[in-house]
Amino acid sequence: MSNDQETGDDLDLMGPIDYIVVEFPGSRMTGEGFPILLDLVDRGLIRILDLAFVMKDEDGTIHAIDISDVDGDGELDLTVFEGASSGLLDESDLDEAGNALEAGSSAGILVYENVWAAPFARAVRQGGGQLVASGRIPVQALLAAVDAADAPAAQV
Numbered sequence: 001m002s003n004d005q006e007t008g009d010d011l012d013l014m015g016p017i018d019y020i021v022v023e024f025p026g027s028r029m030t031g032e033g034f035p036i037l038l039d040l041v042d043r044g045l046i047r048i049l050d051l052a053f054v055m056k057d058e059d060g061t062i063h064a065i066d067i068s069d070v071d072g073d074g075e076l077d078l079t080v081f082e083g084a085s086s087g088l089l090d091e092s093d094l095d096e097a098g099n100a101l102e103a104g105s106s107a108g109i110l111v112y113e114n115v116w117a118a119p120f121a122r123a124v125r126q127g128g129g130q131l132v133a134s135g136r137i138p139v140q141a142l143l144a145a146v147d148a149a150d151a152p153a154a155q156v
Contacts, residue, residue, distance in 0.1 A: 012125065015118035016134070017049065017088075019111045021097045027055060027106040029070060031078075037110075038080065049086040050111035054098040062098030064091075065106060086111065 022033075040046045053065040067078050088111050097109050124130075 013118060013122060015114040015116065015121050016131070017111065017113050019050075019109065021100060021107050021109050023101050023105050023107045025102060025105050027104065029106070029108075034078065034081075045114075045116045047113040047115050048081070048084045048110065049113060050089045050109070051081045051084040052089050052094060052109045053106060054094050054101070054109065055106040056098050056101040056103055058103050060103055062095055062101075064094050070106075 037048075041048060051067065053067065053070050054062055055065050056062050067082050067084075070078055089109060094109065097107055101107055
């Protein structure tokens, strides 16, 4: 079997791939989410494909931050994430993420496979289906919708 065939087979077995960009205003990273991220990996729910960090200086300059330089005030050890690079993220992706930031802030960019969804995704593909749209509903929008539904109807 050729490497191309193996790669194609591997891709066919994968779950959906998502990315998130998480801004840390004032570049203050506490690291509270990282143990939970590791737990998701350990439980086989996700697989980290890429993890990168960017910073937007006060003058608007955007630059990548090496993972070993992300220290969260000296209390954040991210060495377990070193080497999490599939090659999906390139410099233009980092610049785009940086453009979304407020000046003086930094961000983590995470690309991950939803391993938990792989069997469903594989079955859909085998049945001839293909993903044509995807999206997320921010929790703030959900809360606003619930609040609106709970509000008394306006008097006419």
